[in-house]
Amino acid sequence: MELWIQQFGYLAVLVGTFLEGETILVLAGFAAHRGYLHLSGVIIAAFIGTLFGDQLFFYLGWKHSDYLLKRRPHWQPRLERAQRLIRNYQISIMLGFRFLYGLRTITPFALGMSKVPLRLFIPFNVIGALVWAVFFGSAGYLFGRTLEIFLGDVKRYERWAFAALIAISLTGWVIYLVRRKRHSDQNPVPKA
Structure with missing residues (x-):
């Protein structure tokens, strides 16, 4: 496991944060504490991954929103919620959307759909990505x-700690998916 983390850790952080990220970043922060990775490298990889992922979603919202919404009508409720937040708190949302569970991926798409100028989105996205990467990377660390304070020699419990972090994250993800499924069953999207 140690060799795998050292060999692919930064790449896994970059790819994981490009796609979504908090779980992988907290695990990488923990791996940095254990000495398998460097915290600064974890933060840099997470910053790059999340920055480019959100830039991509912004672009897709700006240029291809009609096509994507036809293919993904289940995005509509979260998209409407994100657009309400954007109308009321545009700058704050650009800085902090990564901390909004359930809206993290759809918000840059909604910002692109809202035609927020790229010259405005980029600097706030950079600042938000950096704060997010530092926060969650440091949280894992x-x-x-x-x-270590409570258990002493963490090496003995390392696998259990990684497993616990993964289990907690997966449980949260499953709860989110179940709630989303229930919500979509209660509020079906009308077919055109």
Whole structure:
């Protein structure tokens, strides 16, 4: 496991944060605490991954929103919620959408649809990506530090700690998917 983390850790962080990310970033922060990765490298990889992922979603919202919404009508409720937030708190949303669970991926798409100028989106996206990467990377690192304080030699519990982090994250993801499924069953999208 140690060799795998050292060999593919930064790439996994970059790809994982490009796609979504908090779980992979917290795990990478924990791996940095254990000495498998460097926290600065974890933060840089997460920053790059999330920045480019959100730039892509912004572009897709700007240029291809009609096509994508026809193919993904289940995005509509979250998209409407994100657009309401954008109308009321545009700058704050550009800085903090990564912290809005359930809206993290759809918000840059909604910002692109809203035709927020690219010259405005890019600097706020850069700042938000950096704050997010530092926050969650450091949270994983501090999680490892906290375990060390309470458990002493974390090496003995390392696999359990990684497994616990993964289990907690997967549980949260499953709860989210179940709630989304229930919501879509209660509010079906009318067929055209």
